[in-house]
Amino acid sequence: MNCLTNKYSINTLAMKVMILMVIACFLCSCANKPKHAFEMKSSQVQVRSYQTRAYDTTDKVLLLRSVIATLQDLEFIIDKADIEFGVVSATKLNRYSIRMTITIRKRGERQLLVRANxxxxLRTIEDPMPYQDFFAALNKSTFLTNHAVD
Amino acid sequence: MLIKHLVLITVMVVVTGCVSSKLPKEAFKLSPTSLEDKHMQTRQFVSVQRDDLLLASAGVLQDLGYALDESNSKLGVLSASKMIDATDAGQVLGSILVAILIGSSAPVDDKQKIRVCLVVHQGLGDSQSSLARITIQRIVWNTQGKISKAQSVKEPELYTAFFEKLSKAVFLEANSI
Known part of the structure; x- marks a missing residue:
């Protein structure tokens, strides 16, 4: 009888532990964490370095068109395009969702900076590799535009 | 038995809710078919000015019942979308058969949002022609209201059908119809 009671209380304890684990999981990983809204894994300088490239041109419209063409090549749909501000936002759907924002701004008298994030x-891509792939594709598109190859 | 269920729930919570899947390596790489896709998505319109083609493009999207979400005339960008039915007779039949066999019906595709992006620019090295490139995506919701598909659309016949309508719209615009 004692053995049965012990077994029963062990099971009850295990059940309680499991229930607590489930609740803890929900509370710890699925709750809102607004305190992380302005946190960064890398430094601002590091983030800017892998998200930005300088192009030796002052033709903002041409570069924006190249960005749009590249985004189309990569199967993105343009959500927003603002020539004055130099911003393009686009979304790719392929069983997953990627949302991308590209800004273009002047750097000195001879260059334009392209920044992509x-x-x-819904999670920020913090790996430099995808950005390298994007800029590699953009370089190909710029090459095509410059050399009138279609 | 209850403990087993709780272990299963714990594992499911950890696996489905808290671990995000990784970004596919090819996500920002040009696909091997990107040149073919570009060819399928692009048409050249000879003796048509860029601005006229842009107006005709907006017109044909309106003809097709699309709502314009974004436009930028200087960049030649038009983005538009519309909701349409996504019911597939084969899928419905399959769901009915499943319902007969196991007693509960599986969800089937119900409605879809078609998103299109049209970019118009002047022909390279040819000021007398213009180029239009359209890309298409769709998001499909099933009868339970959940997203069942989110993908690029690459059926050539859809692009052909669109450009036929665009050609007609160019003609209508040119003749002020």
Whole structure:
């Protein structure tokens, strides 16, 4: 009888532990954390370095068109395009969702800076590799535009 | 038995809710078919000015019942979308058969949002022609209201059908119809 009671209380304890784990999981990982809204994993300088490239041109419209063409090549749909501010936002859907924002601004008298930042399924992409791939594709598009190859 | 269920729930919460899937490596790489896709998505309109093609493009999207979400005339960008039915007879039949066999019906595709982006620019090295490129995406919701598909649309016949309508719209605009 004692053995049965012990077994029963062990099971009850295990159940309680499991229930607590489930609740803890919900509370710890799924709750809102607004305190992280302005936190960064890398430094601002590091983030800017892998998200930005300088192009030796002053033709903002041409560069914006190249960005749009590249985004189309990569199967994005343009959500927003603002020539004055130099901003393009686009979304890619391929069983997943990637939202990308590209800004273009002047750097000195001879260059334009292109900065890209992207979100994969609502999370910021903090790996430099996808940005390198994007700029590699943009370089190809710029090459095509410059050399009138279609 | 209850403990087993709780372990299962714990694992499911950890697996589905708290671990995000990784970004696919090819997400920002040009696909091997990107040149073919570009060819399928692009048409050249000879003796048509860029601005006229842009107006005709806006017109044909309105003809097709699309709502314009974004436009930028200097960049030649038009983005538009519309909701349409996504019911597929084969899928419905399959769901009915499943319902007969197991007693509960599986959700089927219900409605879809078609998103299009049209970019118009002057022909390279040819001021007398213009180019239009359209890309298409769709988001499909099932009968339970959940997203069942979110993808680029690459069916060539859809692009052909669109450009046929655009050609007609160019003609109508040119003749002020």
């Amino acid at each position: 992207a979100h994969y399924n």
